Amino acid sequence: MTTTSPTVGGADPGTDHDLARVAVGYADLVDGLRTRFGDAPLTAVLLAAHVKVLGMLAEERGCRADLLLAAGDRGPRRVELELTDPTWRGLVERVWRMAHAATPLAADAGPAGDTDAILVAPGAAAAPAGYRLRVEIHNGHLLLRAMSDAVSVARLEWLAALYRAVLAAMAAGPDDARRACLPPEQRRALLGDWAAGPRVDRDGPTVVELIAAQAERRPDATAVRYADATMTYRELQRRSNQIAHHLIGLGAGPDNPVGVCLRRQVDLLAVLLGIWKAGAAYVPLDPDHPVERLRHMIGTAGCRLVVSRTGQLPALGSTPGCRFLLLDQERADLAGSPATPPATRLEAAHLAYVIYTSGSTGAPKGVLVQHGGLRNYLLWTVEAYASRGRGGAPFFASLAFDLGIPSLYTPLLTGEPVHLLPDPLPAADLGDALVAGAPYSFIKLTPGQLNLLSFDLDPEQAHRLAGIVIAAGDAFPAALARRWRDLAGPGGTLVATEYGPTEITIGNSGQPIIDDPATELVPLGTPIPNTTMYVLTDRLEPTPVGVAGEIHIGGLGVARGYLGDPALTADRFRPDPFGAPGVRLYRSGDLGRWLPDGTLEFLGRVDHQVKIRGYRVELGEIRAILRDDPQVRDAVVLATGPSSRPRGLAAFVIAADGEPVDVRRLRAGLAARLPEYMIPADFVAVREIPLTANGKVDTRALLTLL
16 A cells, blocks of 8 residues: 655755655545544544654654644644553544644754654645655645655655554554554564574473483593593483482482582583482582672572582581582592482473572572573574584583583583683683684684684684684674684684573574674574564564564573562563463563564663673662662762673762772772672762753763763
8 A cells, every 4th residue: 555656856845855755545544544533633643643653663652743734834833742542542632632732843943853754734835844754644645755865765665564554553453552553564574584483392301311312322422521631421420310319318309409619620510410310400609709699699599508619618608507518528428329310300390590690689689490491492502503513612601601501511412522621711811722622513602702712813723613603691793703704714613693681591592694794783693493582662562673672582491580589570571462371571671673684683771781791780789789888878880881882880989978988998898799790990989970851860971080
């Protein structure tokens, strides 16, 4: 119901810069529109449709529309309103009433902000200059006209399809003016073709059983290597079975959390597999995190057992009610445990691990990840990553950072080795360590680490490093991907992207980067099997192509929720309106938009969470701890750098008594409760927190103080 034709320059006043006109036919909808809005002028109905389209493009509830209602008007009128009417009739009546009550704009008022569009009613004068889009009401159709330097023909046709979809919904659809009105083909793409990964049967053996099957096939192959030590698949199975039996004897069982505070050593994987074989879930505890933070995790997770070594005890402190299984002290007891697999049966719904992320209230929050989602993700990495070559994968991340999970388990699903790199490993030594262990099947790391490698390695080293390197956990600049491809050369180590919050089991989308992205940041990739990714409004309605919204993720990877926090779980995990009953979506807090070719572009955050070196950081957690310090009356913590790629943190502090703030004491207080990556690099004393006209923190004014 749309037609396109070129506009002849100079056809009427103000149109000599027009490139195209598109007609949106609605004659076939008039009967339906009159039936629903019989007592309202048709112009009022068309005006409401115009406002609805602009509102769908505005990325917010508010909408502004400029109008020319009749001949002789002194100029355009501007209507400003929120699109909160639940019914089409309510929207029509309110828009029409406000249009007639609006005062004509001053001659120099200009177009309506981001819309730059005007609706021209029959008989009205020609629209003044400055509007990129003019929508004229004619008998039986709307005529969309665009300026040649503002709107392409393809974009104009896309807009015409939106107008038609809105009018069709007003004529015959549900009486819900808040619903997204999209052309059928666009709705199919946004909720199906682009948004859904392939359906694959993932029922069957657990990850533990799949690894055991590899051990039967290749018992003498190397499963784990660390420095000069190695462990074969047979030894890995034997050791993990003994640990499992010992844990069961100490009370471990299904869904019981068992803490793990270990550095990268040869028996790390035996411990993790042993916990799973006992039916329990592990809680990773980074030995480098502050004692208070680790004690909080152990306590809130309800860990009755923590597996560690004597050397890590100072980092753990005293934890009442928790029994420590120290591998170096209980070596004899472990060796005397049965080496046969325990009888415990794992199910897809059982917990695999509880991993803590930064929390906005001043304390980290635990995410409950289940075996079914983990199996689905890891089997995808077998195809997407491990199939790229031989050599397994290196593991050099913190156990408490879920980015490294495929490097721990995916090689074991394919009969390849896991290479545990030295711990600790300075960032400057990462390149040398990887080159010494190469070639690998795959290497997963953060964009920041890939950036270091792109400068540290020579072309030959980069070329043979691995079948593929995957940059994940943070915004991935397209320029970095291009630099790596140039360095590795044709036929060399591929580069890929992966995206996914902790709450959806590590990764939910990704793809190799074959061509240079057209966007500043590498797109998020396509959904993995059995998952979905939608860009939605706060009412869980799909946003049109090109319009930003919050990324929502569904499918097998969605976590059970947050440990001990049903309110936060209910807020972040919502029923999936597009899925089967009982299926949920996770609100990621990430902004994104679909591009016309089906590319999902990352645009930053909708809240106060940032990524620092790949780690999620809630700025509110740092602020809450600063406010606990008696020398601080108030504080604000901000990320520095662009919102999509923050570089660091800065704290702006108001002293409690007007005296200078002791920055060294503030740092020490934060370091006692927070990991190093959450400590602001800059501290700035301010007399007050500046606010915008809307009463919000004026972040621009604060950042100018750095």
